Amino acid sequence: MTQDKKAHAIIIGGSLSGLFSATALRAIGYSVDVFEQSPNELDSRGGGIVLQPDVLAAFKFAGVDLPAHSGVDSGDRIYLGQDDRIVEQFFMPQTQTSWSLIYNTMKQALPAGVVHAGERFTRFEQTNARVTAHFESGRVEEGDILIGADGPSSSVRAQLLPAVEPTYAGYIAWRGLVEENDLPAGASDLLRDRFTFQQGESHLILVYLVPGEEGAIERGKRRWNWVWYRKMSTDAVSALMLDRDGQQRATVLGQREIYALHAASRNRLNALYMTSIFIGGAVGSALASVLYEHGGWLWVAIAGTTFPALALIHFLLTGRSTTVSIV
Ligand SMILES: Cc1cc2nc3c(=O)[nH]c(=O)nc-3n(C[C@H](O)[C@H](O)[C@H](O)COP(=O)(O)OP(=O)(O)OC[C@H]3O[C@@H](n4cnc5c(N)ncnc54)[C@H](O)[C@@H]3O)c2cc1C
Secondary structure (H helix, E strand, O other): OOOOOOOEEEEEOOOHHHHHHHHHHHHOOOEEEEEEOOOOOOOOOOOEEEOOHHHHHHHHHHOOOOOOOOOEEEEEEEEEOOOOOEEEEEEEEEEEEEHHHHHHHHHHOOOOOOEEEOOOEEEEEEOOOOEEEEEOOOOEEEEOEEEEOOOOOOHHHHHHOOOOOOOOOOEEEEEEEEEHHHOOHHHHHHHOOEEEEEEOOOEEEEEEEEOOHHHOOOOOOOEEEEEEEEEOOHHHHHHHOEOOOOOEOOHHHHHHHHHHHOHHHHHHHHHHHHHHHHHHHHHHHHHHHHHHHHHHHHHHHHHHHHHHHHHHHHHHHHOOOOOOOOO
16 A cells, blocks of 8 residues: 555556546546556647547546537438439537547646656566556556556557457548638538438548647647548558558568567566667668679569568468577
């Protein structure tokens, strides 16, 4: 127990789930510490978000007041056909706000010193009554409960439920914000004060107004929030995840696989894995320059295909090894 004899909660992740958990637990008498790996404020992370009744209920439960004008109201929901004409319309009033407003309001409701930024959780241990959390910095925290609010790639979940892996849902989402006055008048007139959907066989797009810079809700200063969901095969997603430098961002997935091999040796396995990637990258870059000079893209492509082909042959001959012995 902590000195003030309150039950103590350790929360991993200082985004929305972490902050909502923290304010709710404080409301029922817990002392709380939130640990967020990012050293920065997270308020530039989001776009638009609907103020759903359960969000309002969570604010009320925590005793946290939202600013008086915290969103943009819409009246009708409309569905558009492919020719942009309204095919369905019904009254469904709701309020749209911004991710940052929810984040900032919850964060400011917590006393200074509750959120510890730049602390990356690595693992926990538990006894019947207590839980101990370890951090990359060497920090160790003891509490009565540990909450994993560390997002879709949760490290807390990875240790607690190692067999549970997130799977691709089959669609991706593009999203963005457009200044209110940047949309052509015809489109604005159709969309303003409404929550709009347009959907087809393999896509769904939605558009609504949200507060603009610093929460502005005056007409002309707001922003159009749009999200475009598209069905996409796993192969196509792999191609999509190439970054602007042409690098495949599959490293994230690879790292998860590596972590899953041996929970107690995650840091060492990761060090080995990252070192091998950098050595491989350096060797590949050096080789590619020579090959390109002598044989152009054809030679580079042949070399690039050879390594995965060798790995495939090795895999077919030996199968997938499940034995890891790192101590
Ligand atoms: C623009 C935008 C709009 C959205 N709109 C909606 C909406 O309308 N409705 C809706 O339901 N949802 C919406 N979402 C999704 C919503 O944001 C997410 O549901 C929400 O952010 C999830 O919050 P979270 O705290 O669970 O996870 P995350 O936001 O992913 O946060 C997890 C946090 O944990 C931290 N972390 C991870 N690992 C560690 C570690 N080892 N140690 C310490 N910290 C760690 C991460 O840095 C991160 O800050 C939206 C999201 C965005 C970005």
